[in-house]
Amino acid sequence: MSSGETSARNGSRQPLVAVLSGAGISTDSGIPDYRGPNGLWRRDPEAEKLVTYEYYMSDPEIRRRSWQMRRNSPALRAQPNPAHRAVAELERSGVPVRVITQNVDGLHQLAGLPPRKVLELHGTARAVMCTRCTARSEMAEALGRVAAGEDDPPCRECGGILKSATVMFGERLDPDVLAQAMAIAQACQIFIAVGTSLQVQPAASLAGLAAEHGARLIIMNAEPTPYDDVADEVVREPIGTALPALLERLLP
Numbered sequence: 001m002s003s004g005e006t007s008a009r010n011g012s013r014q015p016l017v018a019v020l021s022g023a024g025i026s027t028d029s030g031i032p033d034y035r036g037p038n039g040l041w042r043r044d045p046e047a048e049k050l051v052t053y054e055y056y057m058s059d060p061e062i063r064r065r066s067w068q069m070r071r072n073s074p075a076l077r078a079q080p081n082p083a084h085r086a087v088a089e090l091e092r093s094g095v096p097v098r099v100i101t102q103n104v105d106g107l108h109q110l111a112g113l114p115p116r117k118v119l120e121l122h123g124t125a126r127a128v129m130c131t132r133c134t135a136r137s138e139m140a141e142a143l144g145r146v147a148a149g150e151d152d153p154p155c156r157e158c159g160g161i162l163k164s165a166t167v168m169f170g171e172r173l174d175p176d177v178l179a180q181a182m183a184i185a186q187a188c189q190i191f192i193a194v195g196t197s198l199q200v201q202p203a204a205s206l207a208g209l210a211a212e213h214g215a216r217l218i219i220m221n222a223e224p225t226p227y228d229d230v231a232d233e234v235v236r237e238p239i240g241t242a243l244p245a246l247l248e249r250l251l252p
Protein backbone atom coordinates (compact mmCIF):
# COMPACT_ATOMS: atom_id res chain seq x y z
CA MET A 1 0.00 0.00 0.00
CA SER A 2 1.44 3.39 -0.92
CA SER A 3 1.38 6.22 1.57
CA GLY A 4 -0.90 8.11 -0.80
CA GLU A 5 -3.61 5.58 -0.02
CA THR A 6 -4.10 7.02 3.44
CA SER A 7 -4.37 10.68 2.36
CA ALA A 8 -7.81 11.89 1.50
CA ARG A 9 -8.72 14.03 -1.46
CA ASN A 10 -9.15 17.06 0.79
CA GLY A 11 -5.48 16.82 1.74
CA SER A 12 -6.01 16.02 5.40
CA ARG A 13 -4.85 12.71 6.75
CA GLN A 14 -7.80 10.31 6.90
CA PRO A 15 -7.81 7.04 8.79
CA LEU A 16 -7.69 3.88 6.70
CA VAL A 17 -10.91 1.99 7.36
CA ALA A 18 -10.91 -1.78 6.90
CA VAL A 19 -14.23 -3.59 6.77
CA LEU A 20 -14.25 -7.38 7.23
CA SER A 21 -17.66 -8.60 6.13
CA GLY A 22 -19.28 -11.97 6.60
CA ALA A 23 -22.59 -13.61 5.79
CA GLY A 24 -24.54 -11.33 8.15
CA ILE A 25 -24.12 -8.30 5.88
CA SER A 26 -25.92 -10.10 3.03
CA THR A 27 -28.85 -11.71 4.85
CA ASP A 28 -30.90 -8.52 4.24
CA SER A 29 -30.26 -9.17 0.53
CA GLY A 30 -31.90 -12.59 0.85
CA ILE A 31 -28.72 -14.65 0.96
CA PRO A 32 -28.62 -17.09 3.89
CA ASP A 33 -25.43 -18.09 5.70
CA TYR A 34 -24.16 -21.11 3.78
CA ARG A 35 -20.61 -21.73 4.90
CA GLY A 36 -20.35 -20.38 8.46
CA PRO A 37 -19.98 -22.76 11.41
CA ASN A 38 -23.78 -22.96 11.66
CA GLY A 39 -24.39 -22.36 7.96
CA LEU A 40 -26.74 -24.38 5.77
CA TRP A 41 -23.96 -26.42 4.18
CA ARG A 42 -22.37 -27.36 7.49
CA ARG A 43 -25.71 -28.67 8.78
CA ASP A 44 -26.39 -30.80 5.69
CA PRO A 45 -23.63 -33.32 4.83
CA GLU A 46 -25.12 -33.99 1.37
CA ALA A 47 -25.17 -30.27 0.54
CA GLU A 48 -21.65 -29.88 1.92
CA LYS A 49 -20.38 -32.47 -0.60
CA LEU A 50 -21.53 -30.21 -3.46
CA VAL A 51 -19.02 -27.58 -2.33
CA THR A 52 -16.21 -29.88 -1.20
CA TYR A 53 -13.34 -30.02 -3.67
CA GLU A 54 -12.52 -33.73 -3.34
CA TYR A 55 -16.11 -34.88 -3.95
CA TYR A 56 -16.66 -32.34 -6.69
CA MET A 57 -13.59 -33.39 -8.67
CA SER A 58 -14.10 -37.14 -8.31
CA ASP A 59 -17.85 -37.51 -8.85
CA PRO A 60 -19.72 -36.30 -11.98
CA GLU A 61 -23.04 -36.76 -10.16
CA ILE A 62 -21.91 -34.34 -7.43
CA ARG A 63 -20.99 -31.83 -10.17
CA ARG A 64 -24.40 -32.14 -11.84
CA ARG A 65 -26.14 -31.52 -8.52
CA SER A 66 -23.75 -28.68 -7.74
CA TRP A 67 -24.62 -26.87 -11.01
CA GLN A 68 -28.33 -27.32 -10.30
CA MET A 69 -27.82 -25.92 -6.79
CA ARG A 70 -26.12 -22.84 -8.31
CA ARG A 71 -28.95 -22.38 -10.82
CA ASN A 72 -31.40 -22.21 -7.94
CA SER A 73 -29.23 -20.08 -5.66
CA PRO A 74 -30.50 -16.57 -4.85
CA ALA A 75 -26.91 -15.23 -4.83
CA LEU A 76 -26.72 -14.13 -8.46
CA ARG A 77 -30.10 -12.36 -8.40
CA ALA A 78 -29.50 -10.63 -5.05
CA GLN A 79 -29.17 -6.85 -4.80
CA PRO A 80 -26.99 -4.82 -2.42
CA ASN A 81 -28.71 -3.58 0.74
CA PRO A 82 -28.21 -0.32 2.72
CA ALA A 83 -25.18 -1.79 4.55
CA HIS A 84 -23.31 -2.51 1.27
CA ARG A 85 -24.31 0.91 -0.06
CA ALA A 86 -23.08 2.69 3.08
CA VAL A 87 -19.61 1.15 2.66
CA ALA A 88 -19.48 2.27 -0.99
CA GLU A 89 -20.65 5.77 0.00
CA LEU A 90 -17.90 6.07 2.62
CA GLU A 91 -15.33 5.22 -0.05
CA ARG A 92 -16.82 7.76 -2.47
CA SER A 93 -16.57 10.45 0.23
CA GLY A 94 -12.79 10.25 0.03
CA VAL A 95 -12.14 8.14 3.12
CA PRO A 96 -9.70 5.35 2.25
CA VAL A 97 -11.66 2.10 2.57
CA ARG A 98 -10.67 -1.52 2.02
CA VAL A 99 -13.14 -4.38 2.23
CA ILE A 100 -12.07 -7.89 3.10
CA THR A 101 -15.03 -10.18 2.60
CA GLN A 102 -15.81 -13.79 3.40
CA ASN A 103 -18.78 -13.52 1.04
CA VAL A 104 -18.79 -14.70 -2.56
CA ASP A 105 -21.85 -12.71 -3.68
CA GLY A 106 -20.08 -9.68 -5.19
CA LEU A 107 -22.58 -7.29 -3.55
CA HIS A 108 -19.95 -4.81 -2.32
CA GLN A 109 -18.89 -4.22 -5.93
CA LEU A 110 -22.51 -4.11 -7.15
CA ALA A 111 -23.12 -1.38 -4.56
CA GLY A 112 -20.45 0.71 -6.27
CA LEU A 113 -17.21 -0.12 -4.48
CA PRO A 114 -14.34 -0.31 -7.00
CA PRO A 115 -13.34 -3.99 -7.41
CA ARG A 116 -9.71 -3.18 -6.54
CA LYS A 117 -10.86 -2.14 -3.05
CA VAL A 118 -12.45 -5.53 -2.34
CA LEU A 119 -10.53 -8.64 -1.30
CA GLU A 120 -12.63 -11.78 -1.68
CA LEU A 121 -11.14 -14.31 0.73
CA HIS A 122 -13.40 -17.09 -0.53
CA GLY A 123 -13.46 -16.09 -4.19
CA THR A 124 -16.58 -15.20 -6.16
CA ALA A 125 -19.69 -17.10 -7.18
CA ARG A 126 -20.05 -14.72 -10.15
CA ALA A 127 -17.27 -16.46 -12.09
CA VAL A 128 -16.21 -19.98 -12.94
CA MET A 129 -12.71 -21.29 -13.44
CA CYS A 130 -11.19 -24.29 -15.12
CA THR A 131 -9.51 -26.72 -12.72
CA ARG A 132 -7.01 -27.68 -15.44
CA CYS A 133 -6.02 -24.48 -17.33
CA THR A 134 -7.40 -21.91 -14.80
CA ALA A 135 -9.27 -19.99 -17.55
CA ARG A 136 -12.03 -17.87 -16.03
CA SER A 137 -15.42 -16.89 -17.40
CA GLU A 138 -18.82 -15.68 -16.20
CA MET A 139 -20.93 -17.89 -13.96
CA ALA A 140 -24.03 -16.62 -15.77
CA GLU A 141 -22.67 -17.98 -19.04
CA ALA A 142 -21.92 -21.40 -17.50
CA LEU A 143 -25.40 -21.53 -15.96
CA GLY A 144 -26.83 -20.66 -19.38
CA ARG A 145 -25.10 -23.76 -20.75
CA VAL A 146 -26.55 -25.84 -17.88
CA ALA A 147 -30.03 -24.48 -18.64
CA ALA A 148 -29.52 -25.38 -22.31
CA GLY A 149 -28.85 -29.01 -21.41
CA GLU A 150 -25.13 -29.36 -20.56
CA ASP A 151 -25.46 -30.84 -17.11
CA ASP A 152 -21.72 -30.62 -16.35
CA PRO A 153 -20.32 -28.02 -18.77
CA PRO A 154 -16.59 -28.52 -19.49
CA CYS A 155 -14.02 -25.73 -20.05
CA ARG A 156 -14.36 -24.29 -23.56
CA GLU A 157 -10.58 -23.85 -23.80
CA CYS A 158 -9.31 -27.28 -22.78
CA GLY A 159 -12.25 -29.54 -21.86
CA GLY A 160 -11.23 -29.56 -18.18
CA ILE A 161 -13.63 -29.64 -15.24
CA LEU A 162 -15.18 -26.23 -14.55
CA LYS A 163 -15.95 -25.08 -11.04
CA SER A 164 -17.26 -22.00 -9.34
CA ALA A 165 -14.45 -19.48 -8.71
CA THR A 166 -15.14 -19.85 -4.98
CA VAL A 167 -12.84 -21.47 -2.45
CA MET A 168 -14.49 -24.81 -1.81
CA PHE A 169 -14.13 -26.77 1.41
CA GLY A 170 -10.83 -28.61 1.12
CA GLU A 171 -9.22 -25.82 -0.95
CA ARG A 172 -6.63 -23.34 0.28
CA LEU A 173 -7.27 -19.63 0.38
CA ASP A 174 -5.31 -17.71 -2.22
CA PRO A 175 -2.05 -16.86 -0.39
CA ASP A 176 -1.74 -13.50 -2.23
CA VAL A 177 -5.24 -12.44 -1.20
CA LEU A 178 -4.56 -13.50 2.38
CA ALA A 179 -1.24 -11.63 2.47
CA GLN A 180 -2.96 -8.46 1.23
CA ALA A 181 -5.69 -8.88 3.85
CA MET A 182 -3.08 -9.19 6.61
CA ALA A 183 -1.27 -6.09 5.34
CA ILE A 184 -4.52 -4.12 5.47
CA ALA A 185 -5.33 -5.39 8.97
CA GLN A 186 -1.91 -4.21 10.13
CA ALA A 187 -2.06 -0.84 8.39
CA CYS A 188 -5.61 0.29 9.14
CA GLN A 189 -6.62 2.67 11.91
CA ILE A 190 -10.21 1.41 12.12
CA PHE A 191 -11.19 -2.24 11.63
CA ILE A 192 -14.90 -3.04 11.45
CA ALA A 193 -15.90 -6.71 11.54
CA VAL A 194 -19.49 -6.88 10.36
CA GLY A 195 -21.81 -9.86 10.12
CA THR A 196 -19.11 -12.41 10.84
CA SER A 197 -18.94 -14.83 13.76
CA LEU A 198 -15.11 -14.52 13.71
CA GLN A 199 -14.92 -18.28 14.17
CA VAL A 200 -13.43 -19.27 10.80
CA GLN A 201 -9.67 -18.95 10.48
CA PRO A 202 -7.68 -17.33 9.09
CA ALA A 203 -10.27 -14.61 8.44
CA ALA A 204 -11.09 -14.30 12.13
CA SER A 205 -7.51 -13.70 13.20
CA LEU A 206 -7.45 -10.55 11.05
CA ALA A 207 -9.50 -8.84 13.77
CA GLY A 208 -6.89 -9.77 16.39
CA LEU A 209 -4.09 -8.70 14.09
CA ALA A 210 -5.69 -5.28 13.55
CA ALA A 211 -6.16 -4.78 17.31
CA GLU A 212 -2.55 -5.81 18.02
CA HIS A 213 -1.37 -3.19 15.54
CA GLY A 214 -3.33 -0.44 17.23
CA ALA A 215 -6.47 -0.24 15.14
CA ARG A 216 -9.76 0.68 16.75
CA LEU A 217 -11.69 -2.63 16.57
CA ILE A 218 -15.44 -2.44 16.09
CA ILE A 219 -17.45 -5.66 16.01
CA MET A 220 -20.98 -5.61 14.64
CA ASN A 221 -22.64 -9.01 14.84
CA ALA A 222 -25.90 -10.41 16.18
CA GLU A 223 -24.10 -13.08 18.22
CA PRO A 224 -21.08 -12.80 20.53
CA THR A 225 -17.69 -13.43 18.91
CA PRO A 226 -14.38 -14.67 20.37
CA TYR A 227 -12.93 -11.17 19.82
CA ASP A 228 -15.58 -9.16 21.69
CA ASP A 229 -13.27 -8.84 24.71
CA VAL A 230 -10.55 -7.07 22.73
CA ALA A 231 -12.97 -4.88 20.75
CA ASP A 232 -13.26 -1.14 21.42
CA GLU A 233 -16.92 -1.25 20.49
CA VAL A 234 -19.42 -4.11 20.11
CA VAL A 235 -22.67 -3.47 18.24
CA ARG A 236 -25.56 -5.95 18.33
CA GLU A 237 -28.16 -3.90 16.46
CA PRO A 238 -29.35 -4.97 12.97
CA ILE A 239 -26.61 -4.38 10.40
CA GLY A 240 -28.93 -2.80 7.81
CA THR A 241 -29.42 0.25 10.03
CA ALA A 242 -26.45 0.07 12.42
CA LEU A 243 -23.71 0.00 9.78
CA PRO A 244 -24.97 3.05 7.83
CA ALA A 245 -25.26 4.93 11.17
CA LEU A 246 -21.75 3.93 12.22
CA LEU A 247 -20.17 4.84 8.88
CA GLU A 248 -21.93 8.19 8.80
CA ARG A 249 -19.87 9.12 11.87
CA LEU A 250 -16.72 8.51 9.82
CA LEU A 251 -17.73 10.75 6.91
CA PRO A 252 -15.46 13.76 6.43
Ligand code: ZN
Pocket (backbone or CB within 6 Å): 130, 131, 132, 133, 134, 135, 155, 156, 157, 158, 159, 160
Ligand atom coordinates in the same frame (compact mmCIF):
# COMPACT_ATOMS: atom_id res chain seq x y z
ZN1 ZN B 1 -9.47 -25.24 -19.23
